[in-house]
Amino acid sequence: MTLLNRDQVVTKLKQLPSLPSAVSELLASFGNEDVDIGEIAHKISRDQGLTARVLRVANSSFYGLQSKVGTINDAVVVLGFRAVRSMVLAVGMNSVLRVDQCPGFDAQAYLRHCVGVGLAARSLAQLTGHNPELAFTGGILHDIGKLVLASNFSAQYAETLAYRKKHDCFMVLAERDVLGMDHAEVGGLLAEAWRFPPALYEAVAEHHAPAASAAGSLADLIHLADAMTHGLGLANSSDEMVMPVDPTAWLRLGLNSEKLTRVLTQVVADMDETCQALNA
Missing domain, CATH: 1.10.3210.10 (Hypothetical protein af1432)
Known part of the structure:
Protein backbone atom coordinates (compact mmCIF):
# COMPACT_ATOMS: atom_id res chain seq x y z
CA MET A 1 0.00 0.00 0.00
CA SER A 18 -0.82 21.99 -21.59
CA LEU A 19 -4.51 22.46 -22.18
CA PRO A 20 -5.50 23.50 -25.72
CA SER A 21 -5.22 27.28 -25.92
CA ALA A 22 -8.93 27.68 -26.62
CA VAL A 23 -9.78 25.71 -23.48
CA SER A 24 -7.40 27.82 -21.37
CA GLU A 25 -8.94 31.03 -22.69
CA LEU A 26 -12.44 29.78 -21.99
CA LEU A 27 -11.49 29.02 -18.40
CA ALA A 28 -10.10 32.53 -18.10
CA SER A 29 -13.30 33.97 -19.58
CA PHE A 30 -15.34 33.35 -16.42
CA GLY A 31 -15.88 36.72 -14.77
CA ASN A 32 -14.40 38.59 -17.74
CA GLU A 33 -17.01 40.89 -19.27
CA ASP A 34 -14.72 41.94 -22.13
CA VAL A 35 -13.97 38.52 -23.59
CA ASP A 36 -13.54 38.51 -27.37
CA ILE A 37 -16.03 35.79 -28.30
CA GLY A 38 -15.17 35.94 -31.99
CA GLU A 39 -11.47 35.40 -31.34
CA ILE A 40 -12.13 32.46 -29.02
CA ALA A 41 -14.50 30.90 -31.56
CA HIS A 42 -11.76 31.25 -34.16
CA LYS A 43 -9.25 29.46 -31.92
CA ILE A 44 -11.69 26.63 -31.23
CA SER A 45 -12.26 26.25 -34.98
CA ARG A 46 -8.53 25.77 -35.60
CA ASP A 47 -8.62 22.59 -33.48
CA GLN A 48 -10.38 20.22 -35.87
CA GLY A 49 -10.83 17.40 -33.38
CA LEU A 50 -12.28 19.70 -30.73
CA THR A 51 -14.54 21.40 -33.28
CA ALA A 52 -15.92 18.10 -34.55
CA ARG A 53 -16.79 16.89 -31.05
CA VAL A 54 -18.38 20.19 -30.05
CA LEU A 55 -20.54 20.24 -33.17
CA ARG A 56 -21.64 16.65 -32.51
CA VAL A 57 -22.91 17.74 -29.09
CA ALA A 58 -24.51 20.90 -30.49
CA ASN A 59 -26.39 18.89 -33.11
CA SER A 60 -27.51 16.14 -30.74
CA SER A 61 -30.98 15.91 -29.21
CA PHE A 62 -29.47 17.45 -26.08
CA TYR A 63 -30.08 20.91 -27.55
CA GLY A 64 -33.01 20.03 -29.84
CA LEU A 65 -32.10 22.42 -32.66
CA GLN A 66 -34.48 22.68 -35.60
CA SER A 67 -31.59 22.77 -38.06
CA LYS A 68 -27.97 21.66 -37.90
CA VAL A 69 -25.11 24.02 -37.12
CA GLY A 70 -21.96 23.58 -39.19
CA THR A 71 -19.43 25.90 -37.57
CA ILE A 72 -18.45 27.08 -34.11
CA ASN A 73 -19.62 30.60 -35.00
CA ASP A 74 -23.03 29.21 -35.97
CA ALA A 75 -23.19 27.35 -32.66
CA VAL A 76 -22.38 30.54 -30.72
CA VAL A 77 -25.08 32.47 -32.61
CA VAL A 78 -27.77 29.80 -32.17
CA LEU A 79 -26.94 28.45 -28.69
CA GLY A 80 -25.06 31.32 -27.10
CA PHE A 81 -21.49 31.65 -25.88
CA ARG A 82 -22.08 30.05 -22.49
CA ALA A 83 -23.47 26.87 -24.05
CA VAL A 84 -20.56 26.55 -26.46
CA ARG A 85 -18.08 27.27 -23.67
CA SER A 86 -19.68 24.47 -21.66
CA MET A 87 -19.29 22.02 -24.55
CA VAL A 88 -15.66 22.93 -25.22
CA LEU A 89 -14.70 22.57 -21.57
CA ALA A 90 -16.57 19.27 -21.35
CA VAL A 91 -14.80 17.69 -24.33
CA GLY A 92 -11.45 19.51 -24.12
CA MET A 93 -10.22 18.74 -20.59
CA ASN A 94 -10.75 15.03 -20.14
CA SER A 95 -8.83 14.34 -23.37
CA VAL A 96 -5.58 15.58 -21.78
CA LEU A 97 -5.60 12.70 -19.27
Whole structure:
Protein backbone atom coordinates (compact mmCIF):
# COMPACT_ATOMS: atom_id res chain seq x y z
CA MET A 1 0.00 0.00 0.00
CA THR A 2 1.48 3.32 -1.14
CA LEU A 3 0.06 6.50 0.34
CA LEU A 4 0.08 9.67 -1.74
CA ASN A 5 0.61 13.17 -0.47
CA ARG A 6 -0.29 16.59 -1.75
CA ASP A 7 3.24 17.42 -2.92
CA GLN A 8 3.47 14.26 -5.04
CA VAL A 9 0.21 15.06 -6.77
CA VAL A 10 1.09 18.71 -7.36
CA THR A 11 4.43 17.66 -8.90
CA LYS A 12 2.65 15.32 -11.31
CA LEU A 13 0.12 17.99 -12.24
CA LYS A 14 2.95 20.33 -13.24
CA GLN A 15 4.12 17.66 -15.71
CA LEU A 16 0.78 17.33 -17.50
CA PRO A 17 0.51 18.47 -21.13
CA SER A 18 -0.82 21.99 -21.59
CA LEU A 19 -4.51 22.46 -22.18
CA PRO A 20 -5.50 23.50 -25.72
CA SER A 21 -5.22 27.28 -25.92
CA ALA A 22 -8.93 27.68 -26.62
CA VAL A 23 -9.78 25.71 -23.48
CA SER A 24 -7.40 27.82 -21.37
CA GLU A 25 -8.94 31.03 -22.69
CA LEU A 26 -12.44 29.78 -21.99
CA LEU A 27 -11.49 29.02 -18.40
CA ALA A 28 -10.10 32.53 -18.10
CA SER A 29 -13.30 33.97 -19.58
CA PHE A 30 -15.34 33.35 -16.42
CA GLY A 31 -15.88 36.72 -14.77
CA ASN A 32 -14.40 38.59 -17.74
CA GLU A 33 -17.01 40.89 -19.27
CA ASP A 34 -14.72 41.94 -22.13
CA VAL A 35 -13.97 38.52 -23.59
CA ASP A 36 -13.54 38.51 -27.37
CA ILE A 37 -16.03 35.79 -28.30
CA GLY A 38 -15.17 35.94 -31.99
CA GLU A 39 -11.47 35.40 -31.34
CA ILE A 40 -12.13 32.46 -29.02
CA ALA A 41 -14.50 30.90 -31.56
CA HIS A 42 -11.76 31.25 -34.16
CA LYS A 43 -9.25 29.46 -31.92
CA ILE A 44 -11.69 26.63 -31.23
CA SER A 45 -12.26 26.25 -34.98
CA ARG A 46 -8.53 25.77 -35.60
CA ASP A 47 -8.62 22.59 -33.48
CA GLN A 48 -10.38 20.22 -35.87
CA GLY A 49 -10.83 17.40 -33.38
CA LEU A 50 -12.28 19.70 -30.73
CA THR A 51 -14.54 21.40 -33.28
CA ALA A 52 -15.92 18.10 -34.55
CA ARG A 53 -16.79 16.89 -31.05
CA VAL A 54 -18.38 20.19 -30.05
CA LEU A 55 -20.54 20.24 -33.17
CA ARG A 56 -21.64 16.65 -32.51
CA VAL A 57 -22.91 17.74 -29.09
CA ALA A 58 -24.51 20.90 -30.49
CA ASN A 59 -26.39 18.89 -33.11
CA SER A 60 -27.51 16.14 -30.74
CA SER A 61 -30.98 15.91 -29.21
CA PHE A 62 -29.47 17.45 -26.08
CA TYR A 63 -30.08 20.91 -27.55
CA GLY A 64 -33.01 20.03 -29.84
CA LEU A 65 -32.10 22.42 -32.66
CA GLN A 66 -34.48 22.68 -35.60
CA SER A 67 -31.59 22.77 -38.06
CA LYS A 68 -27.97 21.66 -37.90
CA VAL A 69 -25.11 24.02 -37.12
CA GLY A 70 -21.96 23.58 -39.19
CA THR A 71 -19.43 25.90 -37.57
CA ILE A 72 -18.45 27.08 -34.11
CA ASN A 73 -19.62 30.60 -35.00
CA ASP A 74 -23.03 29.21 -35.97
CA ALA A 75 -23.19 27.35 -32.66
CA VAL A 76 -22.38 30.54 -30.72
CA VAL A 77 -25.08 32.47 -32.61
CA VAL A 78 -27.77 29.80 -32.17
CA LEU A 79 -26.94 28.45 -28.69
CA GLY A 80 -25.06 31.32 -27.10
CA PHE A 81 -21.49 31.65 -25.88
CA ARG A 82 -22.08 30.05 -22.49
CA ALA A 83 -23.47 26.87 -24.05
CA VAL A 84 -20.56 26.55 -26.46
CA ARG A 85 -18.08 27.27 -23.67
CA SER A 86 -19.68 24.47 -21.66
CA MET A 87 -19.29 22.02 -24.55
CA VAL A 88 -15.66 22.93 -25.22
CA LEU A 89 -14.70 22.57 -21.57
CA ALA A 90 -16.57 19.27 -21.35
CA VAL A 91 -14.80 17.69 -24.33
CA GLY A 92 -11.45 19.51 -24.12
CA MET A 93 -10.22 18.74 -20.59
CA ASN A 94 -10.75 15.03 -20.14
CA SER A 95 -8.83 14.34 -23.37
CA VAL A 96 -5.58 15.58 -21.78
CA LEU A 97 -5.60 12.70 -19.27
CA ARG A 98 -5.01 9.20 -20.68
CA VAL A 99 -5.98 6.20 -18.56
CA ASP A 100 -5.15 3.21 -20.77
CA GLN A 101 -2.29 2.10 -18.51
CA CYS A 102 -4.42 1.58 -15.39
CA PRO A 103 -5.65 -2.02 -15.07
CA GLY A 104 -9.26 -2.22 -13.94
CA PHE A 105 -10.17 1.37 -14.83
CA ASP A 106 -13.25 1.34 -17.07
CA ALA A 107 -12.96 4.49 -19.18
CA GLN A 108 -16.30 3.91 -20.87
CA ALA A 109 -18.13 3.55 -17.55
CA TYR A 110 -16.37 6.71 -16.35
CA LEU A 111 -17.57 8.66 -19.39
CA ARG A 112 -21.13 7.39 -19.08
CA HIS A 113 -21.31 8.27 -15.40
CA CYS A 114 -19.97 11.78 -15.94
CA VAL A 115 -22.34 12.41 -18.84
CA GLY A 116 -25.22 11.24 -16.66
CA VAL A 117 -24.17 13.61 -13.87
CA GLY A 118 -23.81 16.45 -16.37
CA LEU A 119 -27.30 15.85 -17.76
CA ALA A 120 -28.84 15.51 -14.30
CA ALA A 121 -27.06 18.61 -13.01
CA ARG A 122 -28.22 20.63 -16.01
CA SER A 123 -31.85 19.59 -15.46
CA LEU A 124 -31.63 20.22 -11.71
CA ALA A 125 -30.12 23.66 -12.38
CA GLN A 126 -33.14 24.61 -14.47
CA LEU A 127 -35.37 23.79 -11.49
CA THR A 128 -33.28 25.52 -8.84
CA GLY A 129 -32.14 28.77 -10.43
CA HIS A 130 -28.54 27.71 -11.15
CA ASN A 131 -26.73 28.22 -14.46
CA PRO A 132 -27.59 25.08 -16.51
CA GLU A 133 -24.51 25.22 -18.74
CA LEU A 134 -22.15 25.67 -15.80
CA ALA A 135 -23.91 22.81 -14.02
CA PHE A 136 -23.47 20.57 -17.07
CA THR A 137 -19.76 21.37 -17.20
CA GLY A 138 -19.41 20.72 -13.48
CA GLY A 139 -21.14 17.38 -13.85
CA ILE A 140 -18.92 16.30 -16.72
CA LEU A 141 -15.77 17.28 -14.80
CA HIS A 142 -16.75 16.38 -11.22
CA ASP A 143 -14.74 13.12 -11.12
CA ILE A 144 -11.72 14.39 -13.05
CA GLY A 145 -9.56 13.55 -10.03
CA LYS A 146 -10.10 9.88 -10.91
CA LEU A 147 -8.51 10.53 -14.31
CA VAL A 148 -5.55 12.22 -12.63
CA LEU A 149 -5.06 9.18 -10.40
CA ALA A 150 -5.59 6.59 -13.13
CA SER A 151 -3.28 8.34 -15.60
CA ASN A 152 -0.49 9.48 -13.27
CA PHE A 153 -0.56 6.95 -10.43
CA SER A 154 -1.80 3.96 -12.39
CA ALA A 155 -0.30 1.20 -10.23
CA GLN A 156 -1.60 2.70 -7.01
CA TYR A 157 -5.01 3.35 -8.50
CA ALA A 158 -5.23 -0.17 -9.87
CA GLU A 159 -4.58 -1.33 -6.30
CA THR A 160 -7.37 0.96 -5.13
CA LEU A 161 -9.80 -0.45 -7.69
CA ALA A 162 -8.96 -3.99 -6.59
CA TYR A 163 -9.41 -3.01 -2.92
CA ARG A 164 -12.82 -1.51 -3.66
CA LYS A 165 -13.93 -4.69 -5.41
CA LYS A 166 -12.62 -6.95 -2.64
CA HIS A 167 -14.21 -4.95 0.18
CA ASP A 168 -17.38 -3.96 -1.69
CA CYS A 169 -17.08 -0.36 -0.50
CA PHE A 170 -17.61 3.09 -1.97
CA MET A 171 -14.79 4.20 -4.28
CA VAL A 172 -14.12 7.34 -2.27
CA LEU A 173 -13.56 5.22 0.86
CA ALA A 174 -11.26 2.80 -1.00
CA GLU A 175 -9.21 5.78 -2.20
CA ARG A 176 -8.83 7.13 1.31
CA ASP A 177 -7.86 3.72 2.70
CA VAL A 178 -5.32 2.87 0.01
CA LEU A 179 -4.02 6.27 -1.11
CA GLY A 180 -4.64 8.49 1.91
CA MET A 181 -6.58 10.98 -0.24
CA ASP A 182 -9.62 10.74 -2.50
CA HIS A 183 -10.42 11.81 -6.06
CA ALA A 184 -12.30 14.93 -4.93
CA GLU A 185 -9.20 16.23 -3.14
CA VAL A 186 -7.00 15.35 -6.11
CA GLY A 187 -9.50 16.96 -8.47
CA GLY A 188 -9.40 20.09 -6.34
CA LEU A 189 -5.62 20.26 -6.77
CA LEU A 190 -6.07 19.98 -10.53
CA ALA A 191 -8.75 22.67 -10.44
CA GLU A 192 -6.29 24.96 -8.66
CA ALA A 193 -3.50 24.15 -11.10
CA TRP A 194 -5.70 24.76 -14.13
CA ARG A 195 -7.33 27.83 -12.54
CA PHE A 196 -10.91 26.68 -12.59
CA PRO A 197 -13.47 29.35 -11.68
CA PRO A 198 -14.78 28.98 -8.09
CA ALA A 199 -18.05 27.31 -9.12
CA LEU A 200 -16.27 24.54 -11.05
CA TYR A 201 -13.75 24.12 -8.23
CA GLU A 202 -16.67 23.49 -5.86
CA ALA A 203 -18.20 20.95 -8.24
CA VAL A 204 -14.95 19.00 -8.41
CA ALA A 205 -13.50 19.37 -4.92
CA GLU A 206 -16.61 19.45 -2.73
CA HIS A 207 -19.20 17.17 -4.35
CA HIS A 208 -18.64 14.50 -1.67
CA ALA A 209 -18.84 17.05 1.17
CA PRO A 210 -21.44 19.61 0.08
CA ALA A 211 -22.38 20.58 3.65
CA ALA A 212 -18.94 22.13 4.01
CA SER A 213 -19.53 24.39 1.01
CA ALA A 214 -21.51 27.61 0.95
CA ALA A 215 -25.27 27.51 0.49
CA GLY A 216 -26.18 27.87 -3.18
CA SER A 217 -22.88 26.42 -4.42
CA LEU A 218 -22.64 24.02 -7.32
CA ALA A 219 -21.46 21.31 -4.89
CA ASP A 220 -25.05 20.69 -3.71
CA LEU A 221 -26.28 20.22 -7.26
CA ILE A 222 -23.45 17.92 -8.34
CA HIS A 223 -23.74 15.88 -5.14
CA LEU A 224 -27.39 15.10 -5.82
CA ALA A 225 -26.85 14.55 -9.55
CA ASP A 226 -24.04 12.12 -8.70
CA ALA A 227 -26.29 10.07 -6.41
CA MET A 228 -29.12 10.09 -8.96
CA THR A 229 -26.88 8.89 -11.76
CA HIS A 230 -25.47 6.06 -9.66
CA GLY A 231 -29.02 5.15 -8.68
CA LEU A 232 -30.04 4.88 -12.33
CA GLY A 233 -27.01 2.67 -13.06
CA LEU A 234 -26.18 4.70 -16.16
CA ALA A 235 -22.50 3.73 -16.16
CA ASN A 236 -23.53 0.14 -16.99
CA SER A 237 -21.09 -1.06 -14.33
CA SER A 238 -21.84 -4.22 -12.37
CA ASP A 239 -20.44 -2.81 -9.11
CA GLU A 240 -22.16 0.60 -9.13
CA MET A 241 -23.12 1.82 -5.65
CA VAL A 242 -25.25 4.75 -4.47
CA MET A 243 -23.79 6.91 -1.73
CA PRO A 244 -26.25 8.48 0.75
CA VAL A 245 -27.52 11.95 -0.14
CA ASP A 246 -26.36 14.65 2.25
CA PRO A 247 -29.53 16.07 3.87
CA THR A 248 -28.05 19.57 3.92
CA ALA A 249 -27.66 19.56 0.14
CA TRP A 250 -31.18 18.17 -0.32
CA LEU A 251 -32.77 20.81 1.91
CA ARG A 252 -30.84 23.67 0.36
CA LEU A 253 -31.94 22.68 -3.14
CA GLY A 254 -35.61 22.54 -2.10
CA LEU A 255 -36.59 19.72 -4.45
CA ASN A 256 -39.35 17.12 -4.25
CA SER A 257 -40.06 13.70 -5.74
CA GLU A 258 -42.23 15.07 -8.55
CA LYS A 259 -39.45 17.34 -9.81
CA LEU A 260 -36.87 14.56 -9.52
CA THR A 261 -39.05 12.22 -11.59
CA ARG A 262 -39.04 14.74 -14.44
CA VAL A 263 -35.27 15.05 -14.21
CA LEU A 264 -34.71 11.29 -14.24
CA THR A 265 -36.90 10.84 -17.30
CA GLN A 266 -35.03 13.54 -19.23
CA VAL A 267 -31.60 12.20 -18.27
CA VAL A 268 -32.43 8.69 -19.48
CA ALA A 269 -33.86 10.07 -22.74
CA ASP A 270 -30.72 12.11 -23.55
CA MET A 271 -28.09 9.71 -22.23
CA ASP A 272 -26.98 7.53 -25.14
CA GLU A 273 -26.83 10.22 -27.81
CA THR A 274 -24.92 12.61 -25.55
CA CYS A 275 -22.39 9.88 -24.72
CA GLN A 276 -21.86 9.21 -28.42
CA ALA A 277 -21.41 12.92 -29.13
CA LEU A 278 -18.87 13.40 -26.34
CA ASN A 279 -16.90 10.24 -27.07
CA ALA A 280 -13.75 10.58 -29.13
